[in-house]
Amino acid sequence: MARTKGDHEARRRDVSEAVWRVLAAHGFAGLTLRAVAAELGATTGLLTHYFPAKRDLVVHALDLLAERTASRPRRAAGQGLSALRAALLDILPLTAEATASNRIWVSSWDTALADPELSADYARKYAHGRTRLTDLVSAAQQRGELPSGDPERIAAGAQSFALGLVVQALFDPAAFPPQRQAELLDDYLTSLTSLAAARSPYEEPPVSAGPVATAAP
Amino acid sequence: MARTKGDHEARRRDVSEAVWRVLAAHGFAGLTLRAVAAELGATTGLLTHYFPAKRDLVVHALDLLAERTASRPRRAAGQGLSALRAALLDILPLTAEATASNRIWVSSWDTALADPELSADYARKYAHGRTRLTDLVSAAQQRGELPSGDPERIAAGAQSFALGLVVQALFDPAAFPPQRQAELLDDYLTSLTSLAAARSPYEEPPVSAGPVATAAP
DNA sequence: TCATTCACACAACAAGCGTTACGGTTATGT
DNA sequence: ACATAACCGTAACGCTTGTTGTGTGAATGA
Structure with missing residues (x-):
């Protein structure tokens, strides 16, 4: 059914890892489909086959990173x-x-x-x-x-x-x-x-003090 | 000598402030010369007149931001x-x-x-x-x-x-x-x-402990 | 075995980008 | 008053971008 006997999801992981590598090296400004494809040793055709649009590619890569970070050996x-x-x-x-x-x-x-x-x-x-x-x-x-x-x-x-x-x-x-x-x-x-259980041993003026006004438009 | 009696440097400040506004609203991904020009109510011709390239534009805007932050009323x-x-x-x-x-x-x-x-x-x-x-x-x-x-x-x-x-x-x-x-x-x-002047009242294993290895390639 | 379907390369696309060239307008120095 | 130079809008350039379409080879199911 497929060239690589591949899991669909496994390939998506491979792609996401390539995204990580590009991001770690060149940041979001350097994240192009062609750069990811090159990092993967493939073409943009592969990317679009697994992700409908760039946004989905990025979202999946970040989701996977978060998930992997959360479940990595602590x-x-x-x-x-x-x-x-x-x-x-x-x-x-x-x-x-x-x-x-x-x-x-x-x-x-x-x-x-x-x-x-x-x-x-x-x-x-x-x-x-x-x-x-x-x-x-x-x-x-x-x-x-x-x-x-x-x-x-x-x-x-x-x-x-x-x-x-x-x-x-x-x-x-x-x-x-x-x-x-x-x-x-x-x-x-x-x-x-x-830290002493009793609160604040020193007293200070409130935040709004000083020449700079407090937020609020 | 000039259309606006303008200081050259004053105009560059105006441009940089437009850069800030675009950045604050749309981030670096949304920072285009045309966006800055629109924010300024001008065209890219103005921008290129004051900055030879986009990189210079950004650098100046960030420099100015740092300078202004450093010297703002504390x-x-x-x-x-x-x-x-x-x-x-x-x-x-x-x-x-x-x-x-x-x-x-x-x-x-x-x-x-x-x-x-x-x-x-x-x-x-x-x-x-x-x-x-x-x-x-x-x-x-x-x-x-x-x-x-x-x-x-x-x-x-x-x-x-x-x-x-x-x-x-x-x-x-x-x-x-x-x-x-x-x-x-x-x-x-x-x-x-x-904080007690005497160091660390509790003892812990060194950082490298645990399943995760310490850095260094 | 043959039709089908998946996996992907390849090529082309329009859109948007930074950059450049040019031209008209306006203020200034002489 | 005139030449000059700064100011900046206009428009085009070439390039890169994300996206789309097409084609081909391999694996699968009937």
């Missing part, structure tokens, strides 16, 4: 705080593979922010990640490894920290080798650990 | 920890203008990561920001408002936190309104404040 996690640490480490570009994934991910933000539908999709995705982290924070709190405090807020902070570290490490891998990333993360977790 | 900063807080707040998308700037900035990461020269430029830029933060951290430490500890590391952590919060706020402005961003930042600063 590091051995203990319980409580240790599990939180493991989850955050799994986000960081500590390996070549994770670096490529993160690079693609960061690159896709341009496209995502320009498309409201995609943007909402991403927001949902990050919100989901936050609830996952929230559970881990709660568990760590119940074991007494983290002081009390709104677990959702702590999780949001942790996600911010990890996300920002990803970006920095991508731009300056020399300044942020794996070990340093882990050190910085541990610094962060340590500061969470020793 | 919120009243106190001393020490308060100054650090102010500097970090100035990064966040708390105003409509800052949101647009950050959105453009994040979008440019795709292009930047694909170009080694630009990438190095960005890395230098962030490194510079880190040294600026490092000074603020040192000052806060000398006033006893922050526990001792490598100020450079604390600054790197703070920058990561702010950067990640920027990204989250861009994708989910509803979940991260200005006040919440400030709360999360204050949470972070509070945790720094109460």
Whole structure:
């Protein structure tokens, strides 16, 4: 029935992997059907056979990347705080593979922010990640490894920290080798650990203070 | 000498501002000379008159954005920890203008990561920001408002936190309104404040632990 | 075995891109 | 007042892009 005895879906995976390679090397600006075809050692005919349009190609590649990232072998996690640490480490570009994934991910933000539908999709995705982290924070709190405090807020902070570290490490891998990333993360977790349960020991003026006005059009 | 009595440089600023508007609305994928010209109410002839090529147009727009961001009115900063807080707040998308700037900035990461020269430029830029933060951290430490500890590391952590919060706020402005961003930042600063000077109260296996191998090709 | 169907190469398409050339208009220096 | 040069609209160029159509060889099912 087919030249390659091939699964239809398996070929689509091959194509998506070629998309990843092109994206990791040249970004979205360099993502053309011909570039993907060349990377695959094929022609655009193959691509259009498996994907009706470029948009579908990209969507499938990103979906597959997310899925694969979610289901990739995660590091051995203990319980409580240790599990939180493991989850955050799994986000960081500590390996070549994770670096490529993160690079693609960061690159896709341009496209995502320009498309409201995609943007909402991403927001949902990050919100989901936050609830996952929230559970881990709660568990760590119940074991007494983290002081009390709104677990959702702590999780949001942790996600911010990890996300920002990803970006920095991508731009300056020399300044942020794996070990340093882990050190910085541990610094962060340590500061969470020793956080007094009583809120804010110092008082500051509200955000709107200063010469810059608060948002709102 | 000219149709508009115009400063040459002033017109170039006008053009760059049109570039910002197009970028904020449609991202780099939607940045075409014709789109910029339309946004400006002019034609591509004007653009090519002021910029020899598209690349120069983009570079100038981003340079100007960085310059303007650096020199925009900053919120009243106190001393020490308060100054650090102010500097970090100035990064966040708390105003409509800052949101647009950050959105453009994040979008440019795709292009930047694909170009080694630009990438190095960005890395230098962030490194510079880190040294600026490092000074603020040192000052806060000398006033006893922050526990001792490598100020450079604390600054790197703070920058990561702010950067990640920027990204989250861009994708989910509803979940991260200005006040919440400030709360999360204050949470972070509070945790720094109460950080015990003695290092890491908990012990963990090294990074390379777990099923995932460490980087290095 | 023969018709069919899948898998893909190949080639051509229109649309949109950055860039270039040109020409008319307007303000300026002399 | 006149030459000059800046300003910028107009239009065309060649190229690349995503997409479409056609054709061919291999595998399949009857």
